[in-house]
Amino acid sequence: AGYDVFAVIEPAVRVAQRERGLDHKGQAGTLASAITAGVAMGLDAERLAHALALAMDMACGTEQYVWDAGLCDTKDLLAGYGARNGIYAAQLAAFGFQGPPGALDGPYGYYHAFGDGYDPAYLEPLGKRFALAETGFKPHAGCRHVHACVDAALELLKGGRPAPEDIVAIEVGTYRSAMTPDFRVNYHPENEGQAGFSLPVAVSVALTRGSWYREDIEAYDEPEIRRLRHLVKVYLDEEIEAAYPEKNGCVVRVRTKDGREYVGRVDYAKGEPENMLTDAEFEAKFRRLVGDLLPPAQVDRILELTSRLEEVPDVGELVRLTVRGKKR
CATH class of the missing domain: 1.10.4100.10 (2-methylcitrate dehydratase PrpD)
Incomplete structure (x- = not known):
């Protein structure tokens, strides 16, 4: 409702x-x-x-x-x-x-x-x-407008993982709302908050670390990531722009020292209804986010209850399980 x-x-x-x-x-x-x-x-x-x-x-x-x-x-x-x-x-x-x-x-x-x-x-x-x-569900941290870029980078890695030190050029093609205002193409973020909105940071982190959680964003100024983000060219992809907002896609191209080119593309950011997370991906995200907050047994019990929520006689049990040390 x-x-x-x-x-x-x-x-x-x-x-x-x-x-x-x-x-x-x-x-x-x-x-x-x-x-x-x-x-x-x-x-x-x-x-x-x-x-x-x-x-x-x-x-x-x-x-x-x-x-x-x-x-x-x-x-x-x-x-x-x-x-x-x-x-x-x-x-x-x-x-x-x-x-x-x-x-x-x-x-x-x-x-x-x-x-x-x-x-x-x-x-x-x-x-x-x-x-x-x-409704879409965010699988990553940071701004939703950088997620398609992250997903395209992860798709690229599935076809071969270029060594970060061999990368000489990165291109990110996206829709207009993902690259404006200027803070969305910020090559010099001063903190992790600014980094979470930046396409150059997002693609560099994803290519280097293979994920875009908060701890990944916090690594925005590590030397290799700093080098990569200055290699990024962000441009308006006319095809992707024409499909927005029905689609929120992105294309990422990487070129290495030996001339090889790697390409990753998504038409919908992960978590959109057309590209929804699987049950296993939802569970993995939940476990990662609460792993240092709740004991494994409580996490398991929460997942078990939510898998049959319509049958749970007392939702209070589920609420109590979100408090560390509460089993019932």
């Missing part, structure tokens, strides 16, 4: 919010969180509506963190704010608090205040399309 609500709110305000610098996670994400929490709590339709309306007034967040990458922590916090505020809105509604009836379509409602106005057509997909099936 939360995905479906997000899908009828965020697309309608996307352009206006980009222009105003607003963050979608903390904005539409808050409303989606309220519905998710309300459904889980068993709220009736009237109280669900109040939860959504209350969440509208808690929606928050800007994307200034993009321009101040590495100098603030709000990028990750905003997702937490959205989840927390949505749950709080649902709790308030359950207690009896009421939100404004015009929270979405009123003169000062969400579509007007945070977008360019309301159109009843925005809500027509509800109950007809299921957004979860159309």
Whole structure:
């Protein structure tokens, strides 16, 4: 339900919010969180509506963190704010608090205040399309716009792994939104936050380390990676640009000292519905992310429960398992 609500709110305000610098996670994400929490709590339709309306007034967040990458922590916090505020809105509604009836379509409602106005057509997909099936999942760290570049580099490595010291030229062909503004083609990042948005860094790290997790991004200034990123030429690939945003592909070409050329290409970044992670890849990502936070037995139990979530009588057990040392 939360995905479906997000899908009828965020697309309608996307352009206006980009222009105003607003963050979608903390904005539409808050409303989606309220519905998710309300459904889980068993709220009736009237109280669900109040939860959504209350969440509208808690929606928050800007994307200034993009321009101040590495100098603030709000990028990750905003997702937490959205989840927390949505749950709080649902709790308030359950207690009896009421939100404004015009929270979405009123003169000062969400579509007007945070977008360019309301159109009843925005809500027509509800109950007809299921957004979860159309949602992408990030397999890597950093900015989503660098992921296709990472995936293309990993595809290239499948056809032969050129020694980093033998590489003399790297080309990255991508779509316009992946290479603008300028911080997306940053050859001189000053910190890992800036590095996470940089295509030259992403392709250099992927070719050298074979992955793009946080610890990989932290290696952005190692000598070999620093050398490689200055060999990168980023250009607009007209074919890939023409297919965007339906596709978010990338092509990577590497030339070595002996004249050999290696090429990797993807039409969709890994994790898009058309190029979805396998169950094994989802599990591997989860294990890697929580491996130093939870004991193996708890990790195994979480995976076992989530594999049959619809049969779990008490979701509280799953929540308790996310705390170190809690087995039940």
